[in-house]
Amino acid sequence: MHTIWKGSISFGLVNIPVKLHAATDDKGVKFRTLHEKCNSPIRYEKVCPVCEEEVGQDDLVKAYEYAKGKFIVVEDEELKKLKGEAEDRAVEIIRFVKMEEIDPIYFEKSYYLSPNDGGGKAYSLLRAALGESGKVGIAKMAFRSKEQLAVLRVYNDTIVMETIHYPDEVRSTEDVPNVPAKTEIAEKELETAILLIDQLTAEFNPEEFHDDYREAVLKFIESKRTGEEFVTPEEKDKPSNVTDLMAALQASIDRTKPTTTKAKEAKPATKAKTTKKKATTKTKAKKNA
Template sequence: MHTMWKGSISFGLVNIPIKLHTATEDKDIKLRTLHKKCHAPIKYEKVCTVCEEEVKPEEIVRAYEYTKGKFVVLDEEDLEKLRKENEEKAVEIIDFVKIEEIDPIYFERSYYMSPNEGGGKAYSLLRKALEESQKVGIAKIVIRSKEQLAVIRVYENTLVMETIHFPDEVRKAADVPNVPSEDKVTKKELDTAILLIDQLTSEFEPEKYTDEYRTALLELIESKRQGKDTVTAATKEVATNVTDLMAALQASIDRTKPNKAAAAPPRKKAATKVKKEA
């Protein structure tokens, strides 16, 4: 499993060297965009809005727009220094809470935690302590130049770090439009709804849920491939230096042919003259 972060995590005086591994994967089917006329892939270029010319990667800088049309340019060296200063810090568990107190709206992404060299015993200690106390740890960590709030918990005998949103990143539910302020339902309607919920209630078994759209899309793609309903992208012919050189040489030969034909008779005449004198 690929390691995407190395560091250490601590609670109290206990320090655990760890590695993070992405716990989930995106299985969305990536579709390419093609030119309908020739089926060649579409190229997206970075173009300056003023110069109207393509900008090379080395000509691009990053900046913060503090007001419309005005920016603070940030040097890559400063950003890299800031990132390293924060990423190299040990991640400290700052609180322990019950996971039931955290609403699922806060959860973002999951990472498996494995002990790095020498961290096995401390890893086991934290895992056992979390299980016995039925608590989760709250910590801060910098991942990919972004500070994250995180929950550390146990999942199937493995420590998992769940990044969660900061409170100011969660929009207020009160701002959602057209939400009824009161429940205008009858007792009969409510009893019927609860009965339906009871009938559909079961144990959560994640294996029985599948992405039906993705499965159907893959089947459609495969059926088209098997039926030879495919296209081949057109290729652009690019003149090479070798081709250009050969063309230039041939043109030179063609240009010199008339000169050679004109020069041939005098040489023949000269040879005849010498023979007669002999």
């Protein structure tokens, strides 16, 4: 697994040398853009719109746009001084909290942490302490040109670092348009909605879920590559335009019922068949007597 960062976890006076690894992969199908005339991949070049010339990497500088069309140029060395070398290599745990206190909206990206040379025992100690306490660590670190807030937790015996947003990075729900105010809900509608939730409730098993679109695209691409005929899968039933909320809920419940109802109906039929068989056997026995 590729190491994308090396540093240490500061846990009180305990220092744990660690390596950082990406915990997730983006499996989306990526397409290249080609020139239709010759099927050559298109290159995207940096061009100055004023000088009308291509600009190389050495000709670029960083700048902050504080107003429309007005910039403050910032040097990399100036930013480096602000950040500090020590901060760039340390993950400092500043607090411990319960995981359920953090709303999922704050979570950004997951990384695996592994111990670096000599850090195995301290890593194991922190892992055991997190597991035993049922808490997660809130940490700060300088990562990818930003002071990052993170959560340290245990997943499958591995310490995971979840980068999380700062409060001012989470947009206010008050800015979301057309959210209805609290509305009077009929008791029957609420009961039916809860019944539908109950019928669709199951233990979460991530292995059950697949990216159907990605699989279909890859299958289609493979069929084009090999020259095989591609058959489009049948579309699933789309929800009907039911304007009556109660009718829509009832229709949804009816759609989730059949599998369980059929199973229950099958049992009495089996008993009836068995009873009939026993009765036939008794009749034969009487005739033989």
